[in-house]
Amino acid sequence: MRADCGNCFGLCCVAPAFSRSSDFAIDKPGGHACPNLGATFACGIHTSLRPRGFAGCTVYDCFGAGQKVAQETFAGRDWRAAPATAPLMFDVFATMRHLHELLWYLSEARDLPAAEPLYAQLDAVLTGTRRLTDLPAEQLAAVDVDAHRMTVVPLLRRAGELGRAQVRGKRPSFQGRDLVGKDLRRTDLRGADLRGASAVGADLRGTDLAAADVTGADLRGADLRGADLRRTLFLIQSQLDAARGDAATRLPVTLTRPGHWTSRR
Template sequence: MVNTMLENLRADCNHCFGLCCVALPYAKSADFAVDKDGGTPCQNLHTNHQCMIHSDLRQKGFRGCVAYECFGAGQKVSQVTFEGKDWRQHPTLAKDMFAVLPITQQLHEMLWYLQEALLIKAAQEIHLDLQNMFEKTEQLTQQSKEQILKINVSEHRAQVNDLLIRTSELVRANTLHKKFPKNISRGSNLIGANLKGYDLKGANLRGALLIAADLRNADLRKADLIGADFRDADLRGANLTDSIFLTQAQVNAARGDHHTKLPPLLNIPDHWREK
């Protein structure tokens, strides 16, 4: 069951109508080569809903696309919510479809974190609460488009977050009183920080800004990394083996190598293998 659920929470572009490439806006920056308004198809989107430069996104200035993860929301919205009806062939559905995607994406991200928490032995005592919240969240994604558009995502996220914080505390129980530098904490601004070789085991780095930080050979085991910004962070040789709430999108945004140790649910990005 666990493996099936995790697979359902991974993007399957072959069963999606290229929704993230249309619904979401982006601005010309280091992550995107051009400006694009929400609801406008990306210039690289083929009529078959596949990306024409998928294997060269980083080289062509679309690193933001590589770092994006819908957690399976794309295929859920395409095949379940809208019953396989293509926005190209059913243009009257397009506006609602594009509005539903970001809501479902957020819910699916919560499902990913909850499923990960359910796999953590240290959180055994709250597994029933986690399972109940998982089922409640999944039910929200199964509703009609009208019902999904009425969901108070912030309110639901707060309920999920309470359980994720508790999970984090249980995982990091033996390190909660560990002395970290004052700037190593939840939401810290660590942009460009030199953290090479640091012992960050059990650190609370929720929402930390680690953009371009030097984390080479750092120990990040049992660290809470939910929402941490790893864009261009150097993770070569870092140990993130049993860090928690790290996603593929965060890993894809960072730099690393074959010496970087990742949690078992995540994969080494192709660009880490490039010379």
């Protein structure tokens, strides 16, 4: 469930649309290649995306959907060499990306010791989701991702609740709350429900987020310097990439410290 750009056809640089904003320096319609995409499907400004106004690219994660579509679903045929495949390939990529994201969350839930009562159900849904990703292109494009998500989300929510229950005492709920710019340094966030919370620019310096469920939490610009995220539930790489941190921020071994974070403690 990790992106392997070397085995993709730059699908995330072509299929999605984006608009000029603080995240993107230009407008780009869906299905049109970004002007920074090179002939070998590599980004021509990869090492300077942020200073050149493409911060949005640095926080995008396809969860490995790109190489799956490129090398398996379309068997290595790229959209430039076979332009007739492009519309279907881009539709399939959108579907695959959603399915791979669900696979990532399901796999995380399956690794939670506290979620053992749900292991059989998680295994069944994992198997079913993997089967969807192996469908032929035309069938994949027709998958009702929203309907499938409705079967997955309640299971993930229950797994998160079991994980959060490992923290004794009060476990605050901020689900869907507006926490923009809030100073949360003195708030006990262990076992907190932060699902879907908007924590843009929130001050989380030095906080312990053990067993806190951050599924879908917006952490853009959140200050995570010195925070302990080692046991945070359902934390994804793109949330870290969108936030601020430093050398003192403690991370799960499965995630990578973003290159733009400060090295100072």
